Amino acid sequence: MIKILLTEIIGYILFLFFVYVEDPIAVAGVMAAFIVAVVFLKKKCGELVKDLEKAYADNLGQVGIIAVVLAVTMPFSLMGDAYWLQVLNFSILYAIMALGLNFMTGRAGMICLGYAAFIAIGAYTVGILTLKAGISFWLALPLAGLFASIFGVILGLPALRVKGHYLALVTIAFGLIVQQLLLNLENITGGTNGLINIPSPHFMGIDMGANLDFGFMSLSYQANFYYLCLLILAITTILIYRFSNSLFGLALNAMREDQLAAQCYGMNITRYKLLAFAIGAFFGGISGGLYAAMINFIAPENFGYSMSILVISMIILGGLDSIPGAIIGAFFLTIFPEKFRAFEDYRVMFYGIIIVLCLLFMREGLLPFKHRIFKPSIPKGEN
Amino acid sequence: MSGEVFFQQFLNALGLGIMYALIAVGFTLFFGVIEVVNFAHGEVFMMGAFVALIVSGILVAAGFTMGSLPLFVAVLVAVLIAGGIIGVLLEKFIVRPMRGAPDIMTLLITLGISIVMREAVMLLVPNGRNPQPFPNLMDLDSIQIGGVLIKPEAILSIVLSAILIGGLAYIIEKTTFGRYIRATAQDREAAMMMGINVKKVFIVTLALGSALGAVAGLMNGLSYGIIKFDMGFAASIKGFAAAVVGGLGNVYGAIAGGLLLGFLEILVVSVIPDGSSYQDIVSFIIVIMCLVFRPAGIFGERAYEKV
Numbered sequence: 151m152i153k154i155l156l157t158e159i160i161g162y163i164l165f166l167f168f169v170y171v172e173d174p175i176a177v178a179g180v181m182a183a184f185i186v187a188v189v190f191l192k193k194k195c196g197e198l199v200k201d202l203e204k205a206y207a208d209n210l211g212q213v214g215i216i217a218v219v220l221a222v223t224m225p226f227s228l229m230g231d232a233y234w235l236q237v238l239n240f241s242i243l244y245a246i247m248a249l250g251l252n253f254m255t256g257r258a259g260m261i262c263l264g265y266a267a268f269i270a271i272g273a274y275t276v277g278i279l280t281l282k283a284g285i286s287f288w289l290a291l292p293l294a295g296l297f298a299s300i301f302g303v304i305l306g307l308p309a310l311r312v313k314g315h316y317l318a319l320v321t322i323a324f325g326l327i328v329q330q331l332l333l334n335l336e337n338i339t340g341g342t343n344g345l346i347n348i349p350s351p352h353f354m355g356i357d358m359g360a361n362l363d364f365g366f367m368s369l370s371y372q373a374n375f376y377y378l379c380l381l382i383l384a385i386t387t388i389l390i391y392r393f394s395n396s397l398f399g400l401a402l403n404a405m406r407e408d409q410l411a412a413q414c415y416g417m418n419i420t421r422y423k424l425l426a427f428a429i430g431a432f433f434g435g436i437s438g439g440l441y442a443a444m445i446n447f448i449a450p451e452n453f454g455y456s457m458s459i460l461v462i463s464m465i466i467l468g469g470l471d472s473i474p475g476a477i478i479g480a481f482f483l484t485i486f487p488e489k490f491r492a493f494e495d496y497r498v499m500f501y502g503i504i505i506v507l508c509l510l511f512m513r514e515g516l517l518p519f520k521h522r523i524f525k526p527s528i529p530k531g532e533n
Numbered sequence: 534m535s536g537e538v539f540f541q542q543f544l545n546a547l548g549l550g551i552m553y554a555l556i557a558v559g560f561t562l563f564f565g566v567i568e569v570v571n572f573a574h575g576e577v578f579m580m581g582a583f584v585a586l587i588v589s590g591i592l593v594a595a596g597f598t599m600g601s602l603p604l605f606v607a608v609l610v611a612v613l614i615a616g617g618i619i620g621v622l623l624e625k626f627i628v629r630p631m632r633g634a635p636d637i638m639t640l641l642i643t644l645g646i647s648i649v650m651r652e653a654v655m656l657l658v659p660n661g662r663n664p665q666p667f668p669n670l671m672d673l674d675s676i677q678i679g680g681v682l683i684k685p686e687a688i689l690s691i692v693l694s695a696i697l698i699g700g701l702a703y704i705i706e707k708t709t710f711g712r713y714i715r716a717t718a719q720d721r722e723a724a725m726m727m728g729i730n731v732k733k734v735f736i737v738t739l740a741l742g743s744a745l746g747a748v749a750g751l752m753n754g755l756s757y758g759i760i761k762f763d764m765g766f767a768a769s770i771k772g773f774a775a776a777v778v779g780g781l782g783n784v785y786g787a788i789a790g791g792l793l794l795g796f797l798e799i800l801v802v803s804v805i806p807d808g809s810s811y812q813d814i815v816s817f818i819i820v821i822m823c824l825v826f827r828p829a830g831i832f833g834e835r836a837y838e839k840v
Binding site: 255259261263307308311312314315316318319320322323324326327330331333334455459462463466495496498499501502503504505506509510513 | 564627630631634636637638640644645646649652653656766770773774777810811814820
C-alpha cells in the first residue's frame with residue numbers, strides 16, 4: 151500500500167514538474183535522468199523492482215483507486231490551466247482508443263490499421279445527432295459506441311476470411327473508404343468543412359462548456375470534460391480488464407496464437423472475431439463521441455490514416471496486449487511532444503521513430519504483457 | 534464515348550496500370566521471396582521521384598541540357614541505383630533484424646520506417662511540404678495518332694516500364710541468380726541446403742524490387758509533372774492492392790493486377806459522373822471483395838493451411 155502510494159505520488163510530482171518547467175532542455179535532462187534511474191534500478195536493485203511489480207500486480211484495486219484519487223486532484227494542481235487540461239483530455243481519449251485497439255490487435259491479434267474510422271464514426275454520430283437531430287449528448291454517446299460497433303462487425307466480416315497482411319490491407323482500405331465517404335456525403339457530414347458548433351453537453355443543469363467555479367479557484371471548462379473522460383477511462387479500463395481476464399479473453403489469446411488449433415478445440419472463431427471487433431470499435435466510437443463534444447468541431451481530415459498509426463504506435467510503445475501499457479503509451483505519446491512544440495515539424499517523425507526503435511530493441515514494449523498465473527481460488531470458510 | 538476520347542482514356546489507363554504494376558511487382562517479390570509485406574515500398578517510389586528531381590537539378594547545374602537524352606539516361610540510372618541502395622538498407626536495418634518475429638511486427642516496422650522516410654523527405658527537401666514541380670526531363674514532340682494528340686511522356690513511361698518489367702522477368706526466369714531467387718521463394722530451407730546464399734538472395738530481391746519502385750516514382754513525376762512527399766502512401770496501398778488482386782507472390786499476377794486496377798480506376802472516373810471522388814472507394818471495395826471471395830488472388834492457387 152505504502153509502496154504503491156509512494157511510487158504513484160512520485161509519478162504525479164514528475165508530471166507536474168514536466169508541466170511547470172518551461173525550458174525544454176531542462177525537461178529533456180530530467181526525463182533522461184529519470185530513464186537512466188529506472189534502468190539503473192532495474193539493473194542494480196532487481197529485488198526492489200520485483201517487489202514493486204509484485205505489489206502492483208497483487209493490489210490492482212488499490213493501484214486503481216489511488217491513481218483515480220490523484221487524477222481527481224490534478225486540475226487543482228494545474229490551477230485549472232486550460233492548455234494542459236486539454237492535453238490531459240486528449241491523452242485520456244487516446245488512452246481509451248488505445249485500450250480498444252489493444253483489445254483487437256493486442257489481445258485478439260487482428261491487426262487494424264483503420265481504427266481512426268471507428269473514432270470518426272463515433273464523432274460524427276454524436277455530432278449529427280446532437281447538432282441536427284437535437285438528441286441529448288448522454289443518449290448520443292452510447293449510440294456512438296453502438297454505431298461504431300456495428301461498423302466494427304461489418305469490418306469484421308471480411309476479417310473472418312482474411313488475416314495477417316491481407317487484414318492490414320482490408321483495414322487500411324476500410325479507414326480510407328470511411329474517410330472518403332465522410333468527405334463526399336456532403337449533405338449529411340458537411341464534407342470538407344466538417345460539422346461546426348456541435349453543442350456542449352449539459353450535466354444536471356451545468357453547461358459543460360462553461361468554466362467550473364469553486365469559489366476559491368476557477369477551473370477552465372476543460373475540467374468538466376476532464377472528469378467525464380476520466381470516469382469513462384476508468385470504466386473502460388475495468389471493462390477491458392474484465393473482458394481480458396474472462397474465458398472470452400483467454401479464447402482470444404488462443405485464437406491469436408493459433409487460429410486453427412483454437413478452432414480444433416471447438417472455439418467459435420466467427421463469434422469471437424466479430425465480438426472482438428465490436429468491442430474494440432465500441433471504445434473507439436465512445437472516444438470519438440467525447441472528442442466531438444469536447445472540441446465542438448470535427449472534420450474528416452482529423453480522422454485520417456495518421457491517427458490510426460498514432461494509436462498503433464501507442465500500443466506498440468506500451469506493449470501489445472498490455473492494459474497498463476496501452477494507457478501509459480497513450481499518455482506518453484500525447485503529453486511528451488507537447489513540451490517540444492518548437493520541434494512541432496518533427497512530431498510525426500517522432501512517432502515513426504518510436505515504432506521502429508520499439509520493434510527493433512524493445513519488442514515487448516514499456517510494460518510487457520504478463521502471463522497470468524493460475525491461482526486456485528479457495529472458497530472462504532473451507533480451507 | 535467517341536473513339537478519340539476512348540483512345541485517350543485507354544492510354545491513361547495503360548499508363549496508370551503499368552505504374553501500379555511496377556510497384557506491385559516489388560510487393561509480390563518481397564512477399565514471395567522474403568515473406569514480408571514492405572509498406573515502405575511506397576516511400577521508395579516517392580523517394581525515386583525526389584532523387585530524380587535532385588539529380589536532374591545537379592546535372593543541369595553541371596552543364597547537361599534539360600530535356601536531352603543523356604540527362605534522362607543519367608537520371609534514370611541514378612534513380613535505379615538509389616532505389617537499389619534504399620532497398621539494401623531496408624533489408625539490412627529493418628527487415629533482417631525482424632526475421633523470425635511475428636508477421637504483425639514486421640508489417641508494423643515497415644510502416645514505422647515508411648513514416649520516418651516520408652517525414653525525412655518533407656523536412657530535408659526545401660519547401661518540402663508543398664508539391665514540387667517535376668522537370669520535363671525528356672523533350673519530345675507530341676505525337677498524333679489518327680487525329681488524337683498524345684502526351685509523349687505517357688508513351689515513354691509505358692515503353693520504359695514494359696522494358697523494365699521484361700528485364701525483371703528475364704532475370705528471374707533465365708539467369709542463374711533468377712533460379713536462386715525462385716528456389717528461395719519455393720523453399721527457403723531446401724535452397725540453403727543446396728548451397729544458395731539466401732542472405733544474398735534477400736538483399737538482391739529487395740534491391741531489384743526497390744529499384745523498380747523508384748523508377749515508378751520517376752514515371753509518376755514525368756506523367757503528372759508534380760510530386761509531393763506524401764504520394765508514397767497511396768502508391769503503397771494501390772501497389773499492394775494490385776499485388777493482392779493478382780495473388781501475392783506471383784510476378785505475372787502482380788502485373789495483371791496492376792493493369793486491372795488502373796483500367797478499373799479510369800473506367801470509374803470516365804463513366805460515373807463525379808467519379809473521381811469515388812475513384813479510391815471503388816477500387817478499395819473491389820480489392821476487399823477480391824480478398825473475401827478469392828483470397829489467393831485471381832491468378833493465385835488456392836492455398837491450404839499447413840498444420
